[in-house]
Every structure is written in structure tokens, then in C-alpha cells.
Amino acid sequence: MEELFNKCQICPRNCKVNRNNNELGYCKASNKMKIGGYHLHLWEEPIITGQKGSGTIFFSHCNLRCVYCQNYDISTSMQGDEITIKRFSEICLELQKMGASNINLVTPTHYIPLIKKGLLLAKKNGLKIPIVYNTSGYEKVESLKLLEGLIDIYLPDFKYYDCSLGKYSSVHNYFDIVSKAIEEMYRQVGKPQYQNKLLKKGVIVRHLVLPHHKEDSKKIIAYLYQKYQNNIILSIMNQYTVIRPLPYQELNDTVTEEDYDDIIDYAYDLGVRSCFIQEEESQSTSFIPHFTGDKLI
Secondary structure, three states: HHHHHHHOOOOOOOOOOOOHHHHOOOOOOOOEEEEEEEEEEOOOOHHHHHOOOOOEEEEEOOOOOOOOOOOOHHHHHOOOOOEEEHHHHHHHHHHHHHOOEEEEEEHHHHHHHHHHHHHOOOOOOOOOOOOOOOEOOOHHHHHHHHOOOOEEEEEEEOOOOOOOHHHHHHOOOEEEEEEHHHHHHOOOOOOEEEEEEEEEEEEEEEOOOOOOHHHHHHHHHHHHHHHOOOEEEEEEOOOOOOOOOOOHHHHHHOOHHHHHHHHHHHHHHHHOOOOOEEHHHHHHHHHHOEEEEEEEE
């Protein structure tokens, strides 16, 4: 699998760099897995979190790097520690032993070949809990197919309907890419399946509402509902938080309560029933993890 790094086209950016020869593409990731930390995370959607938490592994680097990213320290500043495939598999088993509801792979795209080998090793050694693939949505269908049978729950973002808004993430084709990616995710895992009130298989699509862009949010919700009805779960997020001055003035504001409520009312009137929403209190830096090495506080 590591030969995919020889001319890396794992994600839609198609950088074609040789990561096995120390060349770096847009994501800046090498051919070694790097993580910012791992822990039992208590603030995911309830059907993911469970009682003890989701066994979350935060991968360093990112193939999208949105200007408003809340995990800037590891997505862009390149913090983190390199680990082997064997160590990754051990972390998965550690989290399972700690009582994790699942293994939650956060921003994993650029490490797909290594993750696949690590998951196969972990499963061989007793990993049984569901695997969550937690992604920006900027994925290649061909790469997702490499994970078929290994991923139980897909948790993609759907950031923009209007491709011009991709400027916030340095992409011009976000809608085209994410819509095809979600189709593949749904093909692999299908409708939601539950066990003891926890999701064990299915797709949750997250949409972070951005200030001054409620009409774009409505277009995303309409598209997803018309295509999937309530066979996928939506998570309409109200936790946008400005943590540093941004080059786009509109992004230096917050999402108003009126705009968020209008989006939720729109979704309900449309027929959306399989959905999570957030209170205004989620617009806080307390929802942003602090990266401190091997584990997170």
C-alpha cells in the first residue's frame, strides 16, 4: 500500500509528489503517520460518544486546511508525533480497553494506506468496536474504496454548496468532490443501524454553519434530504468560533441565533427528522481540543 505514496494522488488535490522520497504535497504529510493525540472524546454526537466516549485519534496535517480550522495546531502548524503502523494498532486496542464506543479517525485522508494496514492488524489482534472515518469530505472515491469493509461509520463534513466558498479551503470543486464521496460512503455502509442506542453502521453528515451564509446551508440541507431522505443523519452545527483574525471579514463574525434557528426551521419544514442540532453555548473555545503530545487534555 505504501507505494501509493510514490506519486501521491490519494486525495483530490493529486499532488503527485513522492512522499517516500521526502517530497511534500499540499497536506505536508510524509510517508509516516503522525498524530496530535488520542483520548476518549465526550463531545461527539450522542450516538457516537456513548457513555465513556469515542476513542478519538487526531491525525496531524490536512488536505483541506480551512482558514477557520479549530484544530489549526495539528492541521496546519504540523504539531504531533510520528508513530508506526504497529503503534497505531496498539492505540486502537488501548482505546477499546478503556471502554471507547468506537475508534474515531479524525482527518485521516492522507494516511489511508497506513491506516488500512493498521486497522487490519488491530482487528487481527482483537479490535471489535466500530470504526468511524471522520473527514472534511474532500475525498477521492477510489481511495475510499480501499477502505471498504473496514469502516463502519462515515462522518464527513459538507462545508459548501456554492463552489465559490471553497476559497475558504483553497479548493474550487468542493461540492462536486464531496457529493460523489458521500455517495460512495452511503454505498458502503447504507442506512443507519444501531445497537444499545449507539450507531454501529451508517453515515452522519456534518454541516458547520458559517456566519452570513445561511442560504448556502439551506442548499446543502435540501440537496442531502432530496437525495437521501432520512436514510442518513444530519448534524447541523452551531459551534463556529473565531480563534484568530481571518483574512475574510465575514468570517470574523459569529452565527446569529436568528440565522441558526431559521436554518433549523427550514430543515424541519423540509422533512428532515434524522438530525442533531446544537445550542448557542457551543460557540465556545471549550469545544476546541488542546494538543499536548501523546494524549489530549
